[in-house]
Amino acid sequence: MIRIEGLTKSFGHDRAVDAVDLSIAAGEFFALLGGSGSGKTTLLRMIAGFERPDGGRILIDGEDMAQAPPHRRPVNMMFQSYALFPHMSVAKNVEFGLRQEGLRGDELRRRTDEALDLVAMREFAARKPHQLSGGQKQRVALARAIVKRPKVLLLDEPLSALDRKLRETTQIHLLDVQKRTGVTFVVVTHDQDEAMAMASRVAVMNAGRVEQVDTPRALYAHPANRFVAGFIGATNLLQARAGGQGLLAEGVRTLLRPSASIDSAEPCWVSIRPENVAIAAPALASADANAEHGVVEAMSYYGDHTVYYVRAEGGAMLRAARFNAAEAGPVFKVDAPVTLSWPATAITVLRS
Amino acid sequence: MSGGKNALPSAILPYAWLLVFFLAPLLVSLAISLTHAVDGSPPYSNPFDWPSLNLENYRSILSDDLYADALVNSIRVAATTALLCLLIGYPMAYAMALEPPGRRQILLMAIILPFFTSSLIRTYAMINLLKETGLINQALSALGLVDPAHPPSILYSDWAVQIGMVYNYLPFMILPLYANLARLDWTLAEAARDLGAPPWRAFATIVLPLSWPGIVSGVLLVFIPACGEYVVPTLLGGQNYPMIGTQLSTEFFQNRDWPLASAVAILLLAILVAPLLLLQWIARRSEAAA
């Protein structure tokens, strides 16, 4: 449906987007996730047609659109600032795109009303943008972008201007609209929770490149490299090398014994998610692998879970997260000696 | 701190100054415009002699072709100036607003700089260009476009006044337009393009309507002072070029008919009050929007 091949864009000496390849299927809810400067916004603006790529192709339904001007692309965008035309009413905003197609009269009104119904904003049709709340503006922007039934709807940080409570309901609303219209959604976001919660697949971007494209579950469980492991969720990341029956990691005394086999002696990294690290009263001995003594140095209470920051015997700072269910076991205080342990399956070995 | 009393220490001095040296003079002019000219010093009848006051001066201005012509011509020249400034200034302000911020500052300086040199010098510079032996004619005859023996005279014509006015007032048009366009949210134009509008239509439906306040204040900032312009018609228009500013000065210094001159001034002010109020209304509206 959308194929991006070798897409490259530089600003001066900065490679904003560096030979990116992507393919996005029709009807997919796809997310581009990355920090600021990762190139995600430039990539989005190239798909919309606001930036000319230096090289590469953007194929939409097999047609290369890389050099087409924005108004000739079957792509619409919901802007981060919403970019609602301040001098036009809600209805005029929504019908703007249809008017550009030459649509007039009953058909224009019918399609405009339909789009407004989709976002439950029909009763506000006569209002001006400045008379709307943030959430209402967001919905009008969505209606305006989707009214032309584009092949691809681009959403630039669609939730960033909303407060936290509103974000959750809006996420569900976006998913619902996507399902009902069947339009391919491409969301740009810096918020991993947002990407994970909404998207069927996520591309993690860093320094102009795509680090990994996968389902949210796969990204979390099987990160392709250190960057993705650190970017998606929290993790304990340790440098390691093969030794004995497993891996010797820096700052940890115990031997790490992953479930997968270790195939080379090259230096590597291991990632262990905090929720897989069990925290317990100190055991008498830690002869076994995958267990480490330490001292609680700090703790953060989040209501549903608590994160313990434990100074390992080997010197590393390890994080252990524990859910605060009714029968969660003892609470450890700062300076308490503890033993951390993790199952072999929790150890992810990263080669890069 | 927003109580009215606290404003007193800061407001009282400028308030008093403006009452005495801005408002009072206008009232004095109004009073004198109702008197009639006499020989002597001062050259007008006693404004405190109530029964002698009348609207005769206004009647004679409106019935005298000389003033009617000057008034109509002033408005015509000022309106043309405003229009030409808009046509030249809008593309310039637009181009400036699209430059990167660092370069914008320098361009802004470059636009303001000539405004800091005296309008007299700028108008004088135009004489250098426009007179019969001036540089434009020199260039044209060098190109063989005009006969050097009988060069056409641009100076002391409508054309010369018009060119000089545009030259003098262009920065007044560019600045409000630029201030408006620089604040414009350009993603709105992108949004229009994204929704299928070709560049010219994105401009016509989005950018132009949104820059309307800038256009109105630019036009008024040029039109209002241009109506009363004195230096340009005096230097470029030749003897007795009919504009209100020159007419006023003639009436004042040569004919010494001060009551009539006051009436002309008051009338000019009255004609311009409407656009002034419009300007204030726009200022208040954009203040409220911001």
Added chain:
Amino acid sequence: MTGRGLFRRSVLAFGLAFLYAPLVLVVIYSFTASKLATVWAGFSTRWYGELIADEALLEAAWLSLRLAFISATLALALGTLAGFALARFPRFSGRTLFAGMVFAPLAMPEIVMAISLLLLFVNMGEILGWPSQRGFLTLVIAHTTFTLSYVAVIVAGRLAESDRSIEEAALDLGASPLKTFFVITLPVIAPALAAGWLLAFSLSLDDVVTSQFISAPGATPLPVVVLGSVKLGVSPKINAIGAISVVLVLLATSAAYVVQSRRGRRLRQRSGL
């Protein structure tokens, strides 16, 4: 560069050429050896020499400078107070009239104000016996009146965008309103004050219309003298005056720009941005 970028650059280049070409020509032709202002007959500084020898002109220039300095300073004081009152007090009795009087001169034909002021001075002379004659003092009053509006607008604008809470912090820490104004408000708006003073100074220095009406035989500012001689015809001597004024403006504004941008850079560095 795209075609549209090229078009934009050409528009700017054309516009700037229109604004600057006449001024550049004035500077160039001030160095001609010819008696004709627009004929090039070799390089010469003769007209500058004649300028320096012209005592009446020098006297007028000195008067203009004093006039501009004093009226800009008075306008700065009054305009700052007016701008402060307008920016900080959204309502007080008589505010509408006050705001109207502050802003109206910006959009009024100058000649109307000039005539009105002249009539006021004549009437005051008749009734109060002061001013018995027009001269330097009436020029100062007139120039202060029409420049103070510009200062007020610049100051009010700066105050409107400055952070109100730093003044409130000073008040909260026990400073009196007067002390707060001098120790906190004034330093914050200092750049605007400098800009306002410079603008008032240059407006006064350049003014023809008001000066023309208010001046008297003993007190004639430079632009009025120049206007008188330009009416008689152009001369390389006036090119020389023009050249000097253009170069002075250029130097002053570039200096102001350098100071401004350096201050800006220093502030950014200090605040770690």
